[in-house]
Amino acid sequence: MSRPIIFGEIEGISEGKWFEGRKEMMPTSFHRQWGSGIDGNTKDGVSAIVLSGGYEDDEDNGEEIIYTGAGGNDPKSRKQIEDQSWTNRRNAGLLKSQNEGIPVRVIRGYTHKSPFSPKSGYTYAGLYSIIDSWEEIGRSGFKICRYRLLYIGNNSTKQERAEEIELKLSTAESKRKEGVILRIIRDSKVAHDIKKLYQFKCQVCQFEVPTKVGSYAEGAHIRPLGKPHNGHDSSDNLLCLCPNHHVMLDKGSFSITDDLKFVGALSGDLFTLANHKINLENLKYHRESHGYN
Amino acid sequence: MSRPIIFGEIEGISEGKWFEGRKEMMPTSFHRQWGSGIDGNTKDGVSAIVLSGGYEDDEDNGEEIIYTGAGGNDPKSRKQIEDQSWTNRRNAGLLKSQNEGIPVRVIRGYTHKSPFSPKSGYTYAGLYSIIDSWEEIGRSGFKICRYRLLYIGNNSTKQERAEEIELKLSTAESKRKEGVILRIIRDSKVAHDIKKLYQFKCQVCQFEVPTKVGSYAEGAHIRPLGKPHNGHDSSDNLLCLCPNHHVMLDKGSFSITDDLKFVGALSGDLFTLANHKINLENLKYHRESHGYN
Numbered sequence: 001m002s003r004p005i006i007f008g009e010i011e012g013i014s015e016g017k018w019f020e021g022r023k024e025m026m027p028t029s030f031h032r033q034w035g036s037g038i039d040g041n042t043k044d045g046v047s048a049i050v051l052s053g054g055y056e057d058d059e060d061n062g063e064e065i066i067y068t069g070a071g072g073n074d075p076k077s078r079k080q081i082e083d084q085s086w087t088n089r090r091n092a093g094l095l096k097s098q099n100e101g102i103p104v105r106v107i108r109g110y111t112h113k114s115p116f117s118p119k120s121g122y123t124y125a126g127l128y129s130i131i132d133s134w135e136e137i138g139r140s141g142f143k144i145c146r147y148r149l150l151y152i153g154n155n156s157t158k159q160e161r162a163e164e165i166e167l168k169l170s171t172a173e174s175k176r177k178e179g180v181i182l183r184i185i186r187d188s189k190v191a192h193d194i195k196k197l198y199q200f201k202c203q204v205c206q207f208e209v210p211t212k213v214g215s216y217a218e219g220a221h222i223r224p225l226g227k228p229h230n231g232h233d234s235s236d237n238l239l240c241l242c243p244n245h246h247v248m249l250d251k252g253s254f255s256i257t258d259d260l261k262f263v264g265a266l267s268g269d270l271f272t273l274a275n276h277k278i279n280l281e282n283l284k285y286h287r288e289s290h291g292y293n
Numbered sequence: 294m295s296r297p298i299i300f301g302e303i304e305g306i307s308e309g310k311w312f313e314g315r316k317e318m319m320p321t322s323f324h325r326q327w328g329s330g331i332d333g334n335t336k337d338g339v340s341a342i343v344l345s346g347g348y349e350d351d352e353d354n355g356e357e358i359i360y361t362g363a364g365g366n367d368p369k370s371r372k373q374i375e376d377q378s379w380t381n382r383r384n385a386g387l388l389k390s391q392n393e394g395i396p397v398r399v400i401r402g403y404t405h406k407s408p409f410s411p412k413s414g415y416t417y418a419g420l421y422s423i424i425d426s427w428e429e430i431g432r433s434g435f436k437i438c439r440y441r442l443l444y445i446g447n448n449s450t451k452q453e454r455a456e457e458i459e460l461k462l463s464t465a466e467s468k469r470k471e472g473v474i475l476r477i478i479r480d481s482k483v484a485h486d487i488k489k490l491y492q493f494k495c496q497v498c499q500f501e502v503p504t505k506v507g508s509y510a511e512g513a514h515i516r517p518l519g520k521p522h523n524g525h526d527s528s529d530n531l532l533c534l535c536p537n538h539h540v541m542l543d544k545g546s547f548s549i550t551d552d553l554k555f556v557g558a559l560s561g562d563l564f565t566l567a568n569h570k571i572n573l574e575n576l577k578y579h580r581e582s583h584g585y586n
Contacts, residue, residue, distance in 0.1 A: 066521065086584060099544070134522070134545070134582035143584075148521075209537055210558045211544045228359065228441075229427075243536035244502055251392070251504045252427070265503045289427035291379060291436075 003029045005040060007047050008103050008127065015126040018118065019107075022050070025122070031107060038070050040093035042213060045102045049094075050122070053111025054078055057138045060114035062151070065106065065128065068138070069094060069145030080140040086212055091145045095213045098130035100192060103152060127152050191219025194238045194276065202242035203271045204262075209242055220246045222256075222282040229289070236279035239270075252290025256283050263292045296322045298333060300340050301396050301420065308419040311411065312400075315343070318415070324400060331363050333386035335506060338395045342387075343415070346404025347371055350431045353407035355444070358399065358421065361431070362387060362438030373433040379505055384438045388506040391423035393485060396445060420445045484512025487531045487569065495535035496564045497555075502535055513539045515549075515575040522582070529572035532563075545583025549576050556585045 006029040013030055025031040031048040033039045040046030051060055055068035056078055070090035072082040086092060097104055106125040108117045116125070132148040200215035201208045208215035220241040223231030231237050241249060248254055254264035258280050261269055272278065287293065299322040306323055318324040324341040326332045333339030344353055348361035349371055363383035365375040379385060390397055399418040401410045409418070425441040493508035494501045501508035513534040516524030524530050534542060541547055547557035551573050554562055565571065580586065 132517075135584050136582060207537070209540055210546050211541070212546065216540060216544065224425075243540050244500070247502055247509060247536050248504070251509065253503050253505065289429065291428050 003027070003032050005029065005032070005044050005047050007045070008105075010105075013124060015124055017124045019122040019124075021121065025107070030105065030124075036070060036090060038090040038093065040097070041089045042092040042096065044093065045096040045100060046090070046093040046104055047102075048105035048107060050107045050109055051111075051114070051125075052109030052117070052122075053113045055144075056080070056140070057144055057146075058113075060108070060116055062116050064151070065149040067094075067147045067149055069147065072142055072144070080138050080142040080144060083143040084135075084145045086135070086145060088145075092213045094130060094145075094147055095133055095211070098133055098147070099211055099213065099216050100195075101129065103127040103129055104149065106149065106151075125151075188219070188233050190233055190235055191238055194219055194235055195240045197273060197276060198240035198271075200240070201271075202245055203239050204241060204245040204266065206271065207242050217241065218243055218246045220249050222249070222278070223285040224250070229285070231282065231285070234279075236277055237282045239278075249286075252286075252292075255287045255290055255292040257287075258283060263287070264290075296320075296325050298322065298325070298337050298340050300338070301398075303398075306417060308417055310417045312415040312417075314414065318400070323398065323417075329363060329383060331383040331386065333390070334382045335385040335389065337386065338389040338393060339383070339386040339397055340395075341398035341400060343400045343402055344404075344407070344418075345402030345410070345415075346406045348437075349373070349433070350437055350439075351406075353401070353409055355409050357444070358442040360387075360440045360442055362440065365435055365437070373431050373435040373437060376436040377428075377438045379428070379438060381438075385506045387423060387438075387440055388426055388504070391426055391440070392504055392506065392509050393488075394422065396420040396422055397442065399442065399444075418444075481512070481526050483526055483528055484531055487512055487528055488533045490566060490569060491533035491564075493533065494564075495538055496532050497534060497538040497559065499564065500535050510534065511536055511539045513542050515542070515571070516578040517543070522578070524575065524578070527572075529570055530575045532571075542579075545579075545585075548580045548583055548585040550580075551576060556580070557583075 010028055010030050019025055022034060031039045031050065037050040037054060038046055039048040049067065051058060051065065055073060057068045059066040069084050069088065071084045071088045072080050074081045084091065106128045107122050108125050109122045110120050111117045128149040129152045130147050130149050134146050135143055136146055138144040195217045200217040202217060208217065217240050220239045221231050222237050222239060223229055225231050225233060254262050254266040256270055257263060260272060303321055303323050306321065312318055315327060324332045324343065330343040330347060331339055332341040342360065344351060344358065348366060350361045352359040362377050362381065364377045364381045365373050367374045377384065399421045400415050401418050402415045403413050404410045421442040422445045423440050423442050427439050428436055429439055431437040488510045493510040495510065501510065510533050513532045514524050515530050515532060516522055518524050518526060547555050547559040549563055550556060553565060
């Protein structure tokens with residue numbers, strides 16, 4: 001009976017598309033819930049949310065949204081009447097989407113509180129990424145779960161664009177008279193698959209970074225993406241690592257031989273599963289670019 | 294006899310300033326070396342470099358520079374005649390600056406190879422940040438140490454600018470149909486001081502992430518900077534952490550009581566030094582925003 005959850009873009013539904021009501025969103029899995037603004041759960045993460053003024057603490061700044069989790073809300077007065085909880089499956093699902101870099105479809109319904117809302121019905125506002133979460137006491141005096149979402153658009157473009165922005169970011173940051181260590185972890189579909197394969201356990205130390213919902217790991221490219229290295233975003237160039245060993249791999253503190261043994265600051269063997277083949281050319285590139293010959 | 298090394302801006306020397314020769318740069322510590330293009334060493338890091346076409350593999354793309362390390366270069370032919378080494382104190386100093394997010398002053402001397410160079414003499418090109426390093430075989434067939442530098446400017450501006458760019462970055466990235474986990478580690482002077490105080494050892498696990506030159510650690514803000522948290526970039530709001538425990542702190546996997554004990558996914562005590570006072574209000578904010586009450 002229930003339709004499958006689908007993440008990211010849905011064929012035939014572009015940003016800006018208008019819907020008369022919630023029912024029209026359901027057949028395509030665009031937003032499958034009738035009774036809840038949040039489509040998703042603890043296990044899968046969240047694929048879509050509706051913003052329609054239903055929570056008094058929501059803030060819609062266009063490209064930035066401060067969103068309130070589910071629960072404790074009186075549907076008539078739209079006020080909080082009890083505390084929200086992180087164990088609520090909608091709220092835990094939003095945390096999971098944050099941890100794993102899963103993009104969320106944002107749908108705006110009419111509300112007088114947002115200049116970005118449609119005059120009636122609903123519009124698709126595009127994909128957003130959840131970049132922060134915390135709890136606080138809302139206007140009504142009850143605990144609310146909070147999320148900060150940033151617009152990430154729905155069109156594909158080139159890697160060069162990202163490089164350009166990386167440059168600008170680093171520029172703007174350091175104009176604040178600070179050094180900046182910038183770490184962009186690109187959590188593509190293939191990286192996500194590798195992390196899932198290893199159940200978010202580091203292939204070096206087997207540690208899994210615990211969070212409120214499941215574990216956190218990073219997809220680490222053996223041969224780096226981007227100029228001048230030009231590595232591929234493919235499973236044969238990816239490892240599932242904890243942040244510490246990701247930093248060490250990127251800095252060349254250790255490297256890996258063709259028989260998957262560590263050289264440098266680590267000893268022992270890389271943990272790999274039989275169905276995860278690593279391209280030896282990538283290991284060679286990493287060794288050579290960090291002086292392990 | 295030797296002048297002190299100074300990092301970042303030097304009073305009275307703005308971007309674009311022209312120098313007739315290298316000697317004019319020495320009295321202010323702007324660039325203290327007569328015989329080397331790189332001013333700095335393994336212990337301190339590098340404060341300034343000169344780009345003047347002396348290394349055949351250098352690439353000057355304006356806001357991006359691919360720089361070659363020191364050594365193995367024949368001053369007459371300007372060709373590599375032997376391998377470069379990471380243990381060379383200039384090259385190790387550049388790695389240290391990369392690790393610690395130390396900004397580097399870039400000075401351009403005349404060379405026909407760069408459209409950005411002055412017609413004669415030298416100009417100050419502003420502050421750059423070293424964001425990558427690796428080794429490769431150069432045009433002459435010898436090993437060279439390589440660094441990628443990005444322009445970071447020399448004017449101060451507002452935090453909002455960084456936030457805006459963060460938003461754009463996240464936009465551009467995900468237009469590539471990927472999730473992105475963005476981690477910007479702001480390595481300000483005060484964060485750097487805290488890391489130095491703890492000798493780059495994590496205050497949770499005492500691990501220090503090894504690199505080719507010394508250890509790597511991150512300055513972690515207890516109450517986050519930026520909207521909506523508005524924490525301060527001050528020592529009483531900073532911890533020296535390894536990347537794993539930084540992620541866990543930011544995600545609220547654990548928090549810290551007023552008597553500096555862990556709650557949540559960790560147990561035990563935070564390691565602190567007597568001369569590092571933590572503001573208990575910041576700990577309270579962290580506990581409350583992650584549900585440890």
